[in-house]
Amino acid sequence: MRIRALAIVASVVGLTAAHLCGFVGQAEAASGSQGYAVYRDGVAANLTWHAAIMDDPHWNSTSYPVIQAPGTGNVVYDTWNSFLAGNTYQGRYRPKSAPSSTQRDQFLATAHRIVTERIPYSLAYQVWYNTTTSGTYVSTDEIQGIRCDGVVEYVYEWHSFRVYGSNSLWDVTVNSSSARLHHSGTAVTPKSQARTYLTKIADSLP
Amino acid sequence: MKRPTLVLCVALSLAIGSLGAISAHQRAVAQSATDEALLERMSAESQNQGDDGLLDLAHQLWERRAAIDPALLIRYMRDTSKSATVRNFSAELYVGDGGVAPDARAKTLLTDESLPPSVRTTLLVRYVYTPDDTKMLHSLASQNSPDLSFHALLLLGKANPVVAIPEAEASLADAVHSSSEKRQAALKVLARYGGLRAKPDLRNRFIASAVGIINSNDQPAALKEAAAFSLSEVRHADAIAALLRSHADRTLRTGAIDENFDILANMIVAPYHRERVLLVAEAMQDLPVRDLAGPLRAAADALGDSEVSERVAIALKAINERGVAGNLKWTD
Numbered sequence: 001m002r003i004r005a006l007a008i009v010a011s012v013v014g015l016t017a018a019h020l021c022g023f024v025g026q027a028e029a030a031s032g033s034q035g036y037a038v039y040r041d042g043v044a045a046n047l048t049w050h051a052a053i054m055d056d057p058h059w060n061s062t063s064y065p066v067i068q069a070p071g072t073g074n075v076v077y078d079t080w081n082s083f084l085a086g087n088t089y090q091g092r093y094r095p096k097s098a099p100s101s102t103q104r105d106q107f108l109a110t111a112h113r114i115v116t117e118r119i120p121y122s123l124a125y126q127v128w129y130n131t132t133t134s135g136t137y138v139s140t141d142e143i144q145g146i147r148c149d150g151v152v153e154y155v156y157e158w159h160s161f162r163v164y165g166s167n168s169l170w171d172v173t174v175n176s177s178s179a180r181l182h183h184s185g186t187a188v189t190p191k192s193q194a195r196t197y198l199t200k201i202a203d204s205l206p
Numbered sequence: 207m208k209r210p211t212l213v214l215c216v217a218l219s220l221a222i223g224s225l226g227a228i229s230a231h232q233r234a235v236a237q238s239a240t241d242e243a244l245l246e247r248m249s250a251e252s253q254n255q256g257d258d259g260l261l262d263l264a265h266q267l268w269e270r271r272a273a274i275d276p277a278l279l280i281r282y283m284r285d286t287s288k289s290a291t292v293r294n295f296s297a298e299l300y301v302g303d304g305g306v307a308p309d310a311r312a313k314t315l316l317t318d319e320s321l322p323p324s325v326r327t328t329l330l331v332r333y334v335y336t337p338d339d340t341k342m343l344h345s346l347a348s349q350n351s352p353d354l355s356f357h358a359l360l361l362l363g364k365a366n367p368v369v370a371i372p373e374a375e376a377s378l379a380d381a382v383h384s385s386s387e388k389r390q391a392a393l394k395v396l397a398r399y400g401g402l403r404a405k406p407d408l409r410n411r412f413i414a415s416a417v418g419i420i421n422s423n424d425q426p427a428a429l430k431e432a433a434a435f436s437l438s439e440v441r442h443a444d445a446i447a448a449l450l451r452s453h454a455d456r457t458l459r460t461g462a463i464d465e466n467f468d469i470l471a472n473m474i475v476a477p478y479h480r481e482r483v484l485l486v487a488e489a490m491q492d493l494p495v496r497d498l499a500g501p502l503r504a505a506a507d508a509l510g511d512s513e514v515s516e517r518v519a520i521a522l523k524a525i526n527e528r529g530v531a532g533n534l535k536w537t538d
Contacts, residue, residue, distance in 0.1 A: 029528075047263060071252075072290040072324060074353065103529045105493060107463030116390065116432045118356050120328050121296050123264035130305045133334065137535040141398065141439075144331045145298065158535065173535065185265030 018097040029117030032057025032195045033092050033206035035111075036065065037152045040086025049090055051148045052083050053111045053155060059206050067111045071147040074118045092206045093198035095161035102160060110155045126150035126183040129170050134175045143149045149190040153183065164188040164197045234511075240265065241274045245282055245292055252291035264295060271302045280315065283325050290324065295488075304332035313342060323351035331357050335365035344369070351484040352387035363395035370395050371408075377414050381491060386425075390432035397436040402445075413437065413448045420452045431458060438462035441536075443473045448480070451491055463493040467532040471498055474505040483514055490521035497532035499525045 033054040040050050041124075042134025052068035055077060059065050064077035099107065122128045127138065134142040146154065150172070153163050158173045165171070169182040188197070248263045253395035267274070267496075282288055308316060312333065316326055326346075333342060343365060361378075363370040374392035377384040378382035385391070393416060396402065402409040421427050421435040435447040438461060447468040450459060463470065472490065473482045483505045487499065499522055506518035 047519060072294060100528060100530075102493065102530055105457070105460045106530065108531075109464060111460055112431060113435055116428065118353055118387075118390075120324070120353070121294065122298065123260060123291070124268040124298060125384055128332075130332075130334070132305050135413050136538045139538075141394070144304070145328070156314050159533065160338075182518055185268065186261050189261055 029101040030057075030104035031101070033108035033201075035099065035197060036092045036201060036206065037156075037194065038083070038206055039089050039090040039190060040084050040087045041191075042085070048192075049194060050083070050085075051190040051193065052078070053107065053151060054092065054206050055108060055111065059134075063117060065116060065206075067151065069119075069121050069146055069151050071121055071148075073087045075114050075151055077115060090194065091203045092201045094201055095156050095163060096197070096199050097161055099134075099159075099161060099197075103161075104197050106159050107155050110140070111151065112157050113152070114143070114146070114151060116141065119143050119146045119183060121145065122147055122150070123186050124184060125180060126153050126188065127180065129180070131175055131177045131180065136175055137173050138175050139151060149179060149188065149193045150174070150183070152193065153188070153200050164193055180198055209492070210520075215300075223265045224503040241270065245278070245288075245296065249282075249288040249292040249297065258290065260295075264270055267295070267299060268373075271299050274299060276311075283321060290322070290376065291326050293322065294328050297325045298332075301329060301332040305334060307336065308333040308339075313339075316346065317342060319349075323349075323354045324332060327351070327357055330354065330361065333360050337366045340366045340369055344373075347373075347388070347391075347490055355385070356387045356391045358396055359391040361400075363391075363399040367395075367399040367401075371400050372401075372455065375408075375411070379537075386429045390429055393436035395430050395438070397439040397525045402440050403442050409440070409442065409444065412440070413445055416445075417448050417452050418455050420449075420458075425429070430454075434458035435461060438465045441466055443468055443469055443482075446470065447473070447485060450485055456492055459489070463489050464533060465536045468537055469497045470495075471501045471532075474498075474501045477507065478505050478508050480509060480511060480514060484517055485507065487517040487521040490524050494521070494524040494529040495532050496525055496529040 020164045034057050036054050038052050038054055042050070044184050045181045052066040054065060055067050056063065056065035061080060063079070065080055066078050066083045067075065068078050068083055069075045070078060070082065117140050125145065126147050127150045128140045128141055129142050130144065141156070157171045160171075162170050162172035165182055169179045172179060172183045194200070212315075214362045228426050240458055240496065244263055248260050248267070252260055253261070279296040279300040283293050283300070287291070315321060316329055318326070328347065343358050343362040347355050347362055350357050359370065359374065363374065374395040377388050377392040378396070392501070396408075396412050400408055400412065416433040416437045422431050434449060434454045435458070437445045446462055446469055449462050451459065454462070470486050474486050483502070487502060490498065490502075502518045502521055
């Protein structure tokens with residue numbers, strides 16, 4: 001928001017936001033928990049969890065701090081209460097290879113891109129797409145269905161941060177029926193994604 | 207062999223014989239009952255556990271999708287007493303592996319306004335369409351459901367761009383009567399299927415519209431994001447330059463630089479344009495990309511302009527301190 005406000009002021013005097021960010025000081029990068037994955041329990045007698053990506057630096061009760069596939073409907077910006085849905089927060093996580101602030105900026109941009117595609121929920125696969133019509137890599141506009149842990153998996157793996165999967169099939173963004181199947185059913189769940197394939201940063205609220 | 211054992215063996219043989227005599231219809235009925243039991247369980251559990259708790263049930267049903275009676279799935283799609291989750295998942299199962307044209311029955315479902323828009327959207331996005339489907343897609347694109355109309359216009363763009371492009375341009379221009387969702391889809395249709403790289407007039411109109419939306423103070427945030435990502439998706443120097451000069455926020459600029467790092471590199475080769483080199487140097491403050499260090503250095507050396515050299519030095523510092531590699535997936 002600060003950058004946007006600066007941009008509006010700058011436009012009045014004929015400058016762009018890039019002028020201000022670039023030559024007055026370093027631009028504001030991802031901070032707090034932005035770009036990290038957050039989880040809560042409470043699903044199926046706690047057998048599995050629910051996942052989302054932090055869009056804001058910190059949780060709050062007034063705005064839309066998370067990006068999530070809530071179940072029915074599309075991937076959306078959502079409130080903290082909608083994410084928790086009365087359940088217990090389980091911590092924030094990052095890929096095993098720690099991303100830099102710049103890379104977390106990239107995560108956020110890709111998560112925002114997913115939201116603009118209004119992708120329906122999918123139960124059977126983390127990420128569902130047409131293997132015949134998609135390119136070598138499945139771009140966000142080619143995704144036809146996505147699960148909550150699929151949002152996390154896709155965002156991180158598009159940027160080559162490995163989450164779940166074998167050495168040859170881990171990248172869910174590679175177009176192949178084998179890779180798609182590898183990320184289906186209960187092979188990986190939100191809970192196993194967090195506890196086995198990601199690194200916990202903290203238990204405390206983001 | 208003792209008598210009780212003999213009796214048991216005879217009974218078992220008869221049972222096995224009768225199993226072999228089960229008709230295909232009886233087997234289908236038995237299978238259907240099992241499928242229905244799973245769907246019923248899914249409907250009940252999704253009411254109180256959330257969707258992610260249904261992965262195991264979904265997996266079981268998906269594994270047997272080819273054998274599930276389509277009539278059972280249609281019944282579940284229609285049944286208002288079932289959870290939204292199971293109704294949508296019935297649509298997933300109905301299309302199955304997808305990637306094919308919808309048959310007559312599927313088209314009936316797609317146009318059945320008694321079905322929830324989410325069910326129809328799940329069906330809609332998983333089929334492949336041809337120009338023969340223009341009328342149906344056009345009709346769906348005109349409906350009130352934001353998701354259904356959004357995806358229908360996008361699919362119309364793919365199936366029949368000759369019809370969809372003028373429609374998208376008209377929707378984009380009509381902020382009064384076109385919904386935000388329809389204008390979001392229109393932006394994407396133009397970016398993806400408009401052939402903008404080869405059509406300067408259409409491209410310039412598109413860029414002006416998209417930048418106008420991004421810079422406005424009264425447009426929905428979702429529309430602004432769609433405008434920025436659509437500009438990025440064109441992957442043309444004019445489009446990325448316009449986006450970088452717009453009021454797009456940091457996240458949108460980051461996404462665009464990420465997607466267009468190779469376009470940006472091509473913007474700063476000989477013959478060198480001072481303003482373009484400055485623009486790319488500035489962009490490195492939002493997302494420094496290591497692949498651009500060499501081209502920026504070469505451009506600064508060739509131009510011999512003190513301001514350019516100073517700004518490129520700042521960009522190179524950012525690249526050195528926090529640069530990322532260009533993501534070749536975008537160039538696919």
